[in-house]
Amino acid sequence: MTTVTNRPASAGPSAPKKALIERLSIITGLLLGIVGAVLAWYLARTFLPVNTDGSYIKTRMDQEVFIAMIGWFVGFMTGIGALIGPFRWLLGKDLTHDETLFYAGKDQGVKRYFRYTTDHKVVGIQYLVITMVIFFVGGVLAMLIRTNLGHAGGNWLQPQTYNTVVGLHGITMVVGAIIMITGPFGNFIMPIMIGARDMAFPRLNALSFWLVVAAVPPLLSSIWLGGIPTGWSAYNPLENQAPPGMDGFIMAICIFAISTMVAGANITATAVKMRAKGMTWNRTPIFIYGVVASVALALPVFPVFFLSQVLSGLDRATGSTFFDVRGGGSPWLYENLFWIMGHPEVYVILIPALAALMEMAPVFTRRPLFSFNLAIMGIAGISGLSVLVWAHHLYVSGWAPLLNGPFMLTTELISIPTGMLFLVLIGTLWRGRVWITLPTAAIYAVLFNFTIGGITGIYLSDVSADAALHGSIFVTAHFHYTLMGAGLTSAIGALVYWFPKMTGRMFDKKLGWTAFWITQVGFNIAFMGMFMVGLAGQPRRVGAISAFYDKGNSITTMGAYIIMTGMLVLLHGVVVSWVWGTKATQNPWFAKSLEWSVAYPVPLENFDVLPVVTEDAYGYGKAQS
Amino acid sequence: MSELETTQRPSWWKRSDAKKAIFLWVIFTAIIGYTASIIQSRAMGSPASENMSNTINMVKIFTWAAAPVAGLVAALTITTLLGQRHFGDNPPPEAEHEIRNSPRVAATWVVVSTLLCLFAVIYGMVLVQADENKLRTANPINIDVTGQQWVWNFKYVDNGGAQSADLYLPVNKPVLFHVTSTDVMHSFWIVQMGIKVDANPGYVTETGTTPNKIGVYDLRCAELCGLYHAYMQKKVHVVSQADYDAWVQNQGGNA
Numbered sequence: 001m002t003t004v005t006n007r008p009a010s011a012g013p014s015a016p017k018k019a020l021i022e023r024l025s026i027i028t029g030l031l032l033g034i035v036g037a038v039l040a041w042y043l044a045r046t047f048l049p050v051n052t053d054g055s056y057i058k059t060r061m062d063q064e065v066f067i068a069m070i071g072w073f074v075g076f077m078t079g080i081g082a083l084i085g086p087f088r089w090l091l092g093k094d095l096t097h098d099e100t101l102f103y104a105g106k107d108q109g110v111k112r113y114f115r116y117t118t119d120h121k122v123v124g125i126q127y128l129v130i131t132m133v134i135f136f137v138g139g140v141l142a143m144l145i146r147t148n149l150g151h152a153g154g155n156w157l158q159p160q161t162y163n164t165v166v167g168l169h170g171i172t173m174v175v176g177a178i179i180m181i182t183g184p185f186g187n188f189i190m191p192i193m194i195g196a197r198d199m200a201f202p203r204l205n206a207l208s209f210w211l212v213v214a215a216v217p218p219l220l221s222s223i224w225l226g227g228i229p230t231g232w233s234a235y236n237p238l239e240n241q242a243p244p245g246m247d248g249f250i251m252a253i254c255i256f257a258i259s260t261m262v263a264g265a266n267i268t269a270t271a272v273k274m275r276a277k278g279m280t281w282n283r284t285p286i287f288i289y290g291v292v293a294s295v296a297l298a299l300p301v302f303p304v305f306f307l308s309q310v311l312s313g314l315d316r317a318t319g320s321t322f323f324d325v326r327g328g329g330s331p332w333l334y335e336n337l338f339w340i341m342g343h344p345e346v347y348v349i350l351i352p353a354l355a356a357l358m359e360m361a362p363v364f365t366r367r368p369l370f371s372f373n374l375a376i377m378g379i380a381g382i383s384g385l386s387v388l389v390w391a392h393h394l395y396v397s398g399w400a401p402l403l404n405g406p407f408m409l410t411t412e413l414i415s416i417p418t419g420m421l422f423l424v425l426i427g428t429l430w431r432g433r434v435w436i437t438l439p440t441a442a443i444y445a446v447l448f449n450f451t452i453g454g455i456t457g458i459y460l461s462d463v464s465a466d467a468a469l470h471g472s473i474f475v476t477a478h479f480h481y482t483l484m485g486a487g488l489t490s491a492i493g494a495l496v497y498w499f500p501k502m503t504g505r506m507f508d509k510k511l512g513w514t515a516f517w518i519t520q521v522g523f524n525i526a527f528m529g530m531f532m533v534g535l536a537g538q539p540r541r542v543g544a545i546s547a548f549y550d551k552g553n554s555i556t557t558m559g560a561y562i563i564m565t566g567m568l569v570l571l572h573g574v575v576v577s578w579v580w581g582t583k584a585t586q587n588p589w590f591a592k593s594l595e596w597s598v599a600y601p602v603p604l605e606n607f608d609v610l611p612v613v614t615e616d617a618y619g620y621g622k623a624q625s
Numbered sequence: 626m627s628e629l630e631t632t633q634r635p636s637w638w639k640r641s642d643a644k645k646a647i648f649l650w651v652i653f654t655a656i657i658g659y660t661a662s663i664i665q666s667r668a669m670g671s672p673a674s675e676n677m678s679n680t681i682n683m684v685k686i687f688t689w690a691a692a693p694v695a696g697l698v699a700a701l702t703i704t705t706l707l708g709q710r711h712f713g714d715n716p717p718p719e720a721e722h723e724i725r726n727s728p729r730v731a732a733t734w735v736v737v738s739t740l741l742c743l744f745a746v747i748y749g750m751v752l753v754q755a756d757e758n759k760l761r762t763a764n765p766i767n768i769d770v771t772g773q774q775w776v777w778n779f780k781y782v783d784n785g786g787a788q789s790a791d792l793y794l795p796v797n798k799p800v801l802f803h804v805t806s807t808d809v810m811h812s813f814w815i816v817q818m819g820i821k822v823d824a825n826p827g828y829v830t831e832t833g834t835t836p837n838k839i840g841v842y843d844l845r846c847a848e849l850c851g852l853y854h855a856y857m858q859k860k861v862h863v864v865s866q867a868d869y870d871a872w873v874q875n876q877g878g879n880a
Contacts, residue, residue: 159852166849231849237826238809238851325827331810332825367720374731396812397823398804398830401757405750412746419738422698423731429705431639431724433717436710444702451698455691459684462749464756467832468669468680468819471812471847535668537816539847542855590716621720 021084021099026114029080029210033217036075041068062317065225065247069218073255076214081116085203104202106604116210118202121602123209124188125502128495130212131183132574134176135488139567141169146526146560152547162543163229164222164245170232171219171249175256177483178298178345179212180491181352186267186291189498192595193285195276195613197605200269204262211259215252222248231541233342236323236334239312250313257306264295264302276594278613285593285617286375290355293379294348297386301344308337332399339390347386349483351379353490354421357443360497361425363591364440365432368618375424381417385410395466404463411461418454422447437589438512442493445520449485453478456531474534477527485523492516492570500588504600505581511573518566526559593617637727642704649700650693657699658692670817673842673863674834675759677819679752686748690741760833763799768792770804772811772824772846775853787878792844792861794836795869801833812848815861821847836863 044067048060077083088094095103105112105119112122113129144165148157157165191199199205222228226243239246271292275284311322312334321327323334355375362369369375391400391407425447434440456478459465469475496507533552538545545553587596594611662685672678711717769780781787792815794800804813806824813832814821822832836842846857864872870880 159855163849163852163854229849229851233849235810235849238849241809241851325825330827332828365720366717368723368725370724371726371731373726396821398825398828404753408749408753409746412742412749415742416735416738419734423734426698426701426705427637427727427730430701431637431642431708431720431722432705433709433711433720434705435717436712444706447698447702451695455687455695458691458745459687462683462687462745463753464676464749464819465680465683465687467821468677468816470821471814532664532668535665536670537843537845539814539845539855541849544855546858588714618725619723621723 019099021081021102024079024081024084024116025111026080026213029076032079033072033076033214036078037068037072039075040071044068059317059319061244062247065244066251066313066317069221069247069251072217073214073251077210080210082207082210084116101604103206104198104604116206118198118206119604120187120191120199120202120205121502123205124184124186126209127179127183127187127212128502130209131176131180132571134172135180135567136571138169138172138176139564141165141172143560143564145169146557148543149545149553150557151554152545152550155544157543159543160227160229163231163541164227166541167228167231167234167249168219168222171252173483174232174345174349175212175215177349177487178260180349180488181356181494182263182267182291182294183209183212184502185287185356185494185498186263186295186352188502189595190267190288190291191270191274192501192598192602192606193593194271194274194279194288195594195607195611196270196274197607197610199266200274201266204266208259208263208266211255211262215255215259218248218255219252220248222246222252233338234309234312235338236312236315236331237325239334240315240324247313247316250309250316253309254306254313257302257309260295260298260302261306264299267295268292268299276611276613282372283613283616285359286369286372287352287355287359289376289379290352290358293355293383294352297344297351297383298348301341301348301387304337305341305345308334308341311337332394332397335394335397335399336390339393340387342393343390344386346479346483347382349487351382353487353494354425354446355379356494356497357446357490358421358424358428359593360439360493361428361432361443362618362620363497363589364435364437364443365428365620366435367428367432367621370424370427370430372616372618374420378417378420378424381420382414385414385417389414392461392466395463396470408461408463412458415454415458422450438496438507438509438516439493441513441516442489442496445489445516446486446493449481449489449523453481453485456481469534471539472534473530473538473540476540477530477534480527480530485527489520495574497589498595499577500584501595501600501602503578503581504584505577506584506588508573508577508581511569511576515566515570515573518569519563520566522559522562522564522566524559526556526563529553529555529559591617592619637724637730642708645707646700646704649703650696652696653699654693654696657695658689661692662688671838672817672819673815673838673840674818674820674836676756676834677817679756680819683748683752687745690744694738694741759799759835760801760831763833763835765799765801765833766795767801767803770802770813770824771807772804772813772850772857773807774809774851775846775857777813777844777846777857777859781873781876781878784873784880785878787873787876789876791859793869793872794861794863795866796836796839796863798866799833799835801831803829803831805829809850810848811846811850811857814845814847816843816845818842818861823848836861839863839865 044064048063103118105117105122148155222245225245225248227245228249229242230238271288314320315322321329323329323331358375388410391403392411395404460469499507529552533549538549586599665684666681669681672681767782769782771778779789779792804822804824806826811824813824818834820832820834822830840863842861844859844861873880
């Protein structure tokens with residue numbers, strides 16, 4: 001591989017006649033997507049045969065919606081330029097060197113963020129922005145839920161609207177949480193951290209991002225298509241009964257699942273094959289292990305998610321009966337397929353979050369990471385066990401009660417590798433010189449929140465206790481403690497940590513600390529209240545509460561508003577720091593990993609000369625002071 | 626680790642830090658265990674069956690088993706904050722040691738967490754088995770439960786097929802529910818008796834309990850089932866055997 005510096009100047013962008021690839025951007029993507037959707041819908045309306053059989057469900061509308069959305073998907077991906085590469089290759093005329101540079105976003109300024117750009121740093125920023133947009137939408141939906149449940153009898157949302165809000169909140173937050181670490185930091189930071197020029201498959205990288213974008217309109221269209229009354233788990237047969245909004249949900253999941261699989265293959269290949277010379281597995285930063293474990297875990301489970309939604313879609317559109325007992329199907333089959341993805345998915349979120357904390361801990365304690373081996377063992381243990389625990393979501397489903405015991409065993413065993421990661425973090429803080437910064441605060445906050453989230457998980461993993469707690473809002477509080485209290489807090493810490501490398505500016509301290517304290521206090525108020533009413537027997541996903549749960553719900557709603565305030569301060573902080581923040585030095589945290597060895601702005605292919613690694617990134621405290 | 630090595634190498638812990646941590650550990654464990662178990666048992670209310678009292682006990686025991694863990698995490702992290710803190714834009718001087726591991730600490734941690742985990746599993750298994758045995762050996766009243774959007778129907782098959790929309794149960798008599806659904810999935814949950822099983826269309830699932838206190842309890846749907854899921858609630862009336870017989874006859878069944 002040659003370096004950027006000794007390449008001939010590109011003639012691409014300044015050439016008088018614009019080539020096709022230079023015309024494509026998100027605008028042509030949206031245009032072609034809309035044209036595709038309308039055209040496909042028109043064709044479907046005209047040529048689809050009228051349903052004459054006595055099908056269980058109305059399918060004609062669903063067929064039209066699905067075909068229109070496939071039209072959108074194909075149109076958008078064509079318009080954004082995803083097909084140029086494969087098409088050229090098909091013709092035997094692969095992209096020229098200049099075109100490849102153009103694709104990498106060379107000399108395009110802000111425009112490259114709106115194109116099918118392959119540079120991993122552009123993709124990282126794109127992911128960061130879309131993650132924040134997704135969280136914003138999910139947050140607004142959360143506030144609708146909490147406002148509706150402010151006090152008994154105060155519910156003002158229609159039941160159908162409320163259920164749709166719950167379902168959309170669930171799926172947007174889950175999608176946002178899945179991409180919040182591996183998207184921005186896995187793409188922007190990871191290749192630099194391992195001393196590579198880019199990802200192993202840069203075009204797949206762009207593909208994975210634009211697939212996420214392509215999934216958004218189908219998901220949001222469900223609002224106007226009758227909503228998704230099923231929650232994000234979309235259990236059959238309720239899914240089968242739902243209005244066409246459900247088709248939007250199914251389509252969005254299918255597209256997002258492809259995106260995750262593509263990103264998974266790409267990131268795994270990059271970490272395995274592209275590490276700098278001398279970066280043996282023992283010298284590879286722990287964050288890389290976390291990111292790889294996360295996406296490698298997504299690789300086997302997201303195809304199952306994809307499959308479950310394809311089968312659901314077929315049930316809805318063609319009257320097949322995979323999950324319909326009347327035609328020989330089984331709703332338990334759907335539950336199994338869903339949770340085979342659904343439980344590993346929470347570790348897809350958590351592992352890279354904790355790995356980011358483990359990456360930051362040595363930097364802010366000025367001492368080596370405590371027991372690297374234990375950290376790897378913990379990550380590997382969680383990944384391995386997480387695919388064997390799914391049926392604890394089915395303890396009370398009536399499906400195969402004999403399996404409850406074995407699944408209780410695997411579920412509780414997972415606390416052992418999780419405990420290892422706790423020891424690594426605490427061991428690193430122990431006898432270190434604690435540098436009080438926002439990322440440090442995130443480590444402490446996560447240790448606090450995740451202890452609560454983890455322990456409440458042990459009650460739920462027990463079959464008898466689960467008979468009392470399953471389906472109650474206790475479960476909701478539990479997974480918010482893990483995914484939000486631990487996951488999101490880590491992501492915010494990681495954002496502040498890597499902000500100087502990604503934007504060239506420091507995160508505003510005052511706004512950062514204000515946001516941190518407000519969100520943490522609000523978070524614990526909100527979800528402690530939720531634990532109480534859950535223990536007292538309030539079911540999940542209810543749009544109205546009885547007077548008995550009035551106090552607990554008021555507390556939770558109050559907490560939610562505090563969280564909202566904190567999150568708005570944080571968002572404000574992101575914008576202010578990004579635009580006006582103090583310029584950062586190359587290595588503001590005095591860290592030793594490779595991403596800090598390049599200056600901002602990071603050049604197109606990161607390194608002039610690829611680095612050679614001789615030791616790990618945690619060599620602090622060596623015979624100094 | 627030989628004796629010689631331990632004396633020469635800097636150790637992972639300092640005596641003064643360890644003393645502080647142990648002191649905090651004891652305090653935190655007591656506070657966490659006590660407050661959490663009080664709050665939990667208060668929130669979970671008074672049980673109306675042995676299943677629920679077992680569950681409440683189990684939650685308490687788990688809480689007391691988990692309190693030292695949470696207490697330890699809290700004690701260790703707070704001790705680290707009590708030590709060498711550093712504020713400012715520039716990093717503190719690097720640590721005076723480069724300890725990368727402590728085999729003894731790691732081994733202890735892993736072994737203890739494994740033992741705690743096995744305790745939870747074995748205790749849980751024993752309790753599940755006990756519930757299961759009770760369900761199978763007793764001579765119960767059979768009641769067919771049918772969920773449909775958004776009501777419950779109860780059929781008292783051992784009492785001449787009487788039906789009702791609220792659930793009536795005689796006190797201290799084992800009862801076995803055969804649960805199914807006519808449309809989507811529901812979940813049959815009697816809150817104060819700590820039992821729950823999903824109602825699946827096309828399948829019959831079973832759960833059972835022995836109500837041991839006369840009173841009125843809550844029955845809720847615990848699986849999102851569409852528009853009026855929140856309102857799919859009924860009352861469970863636990864009455865004396867004589868009242869139950871009278872009620873059943875009134876419903877057109879036989880006692």
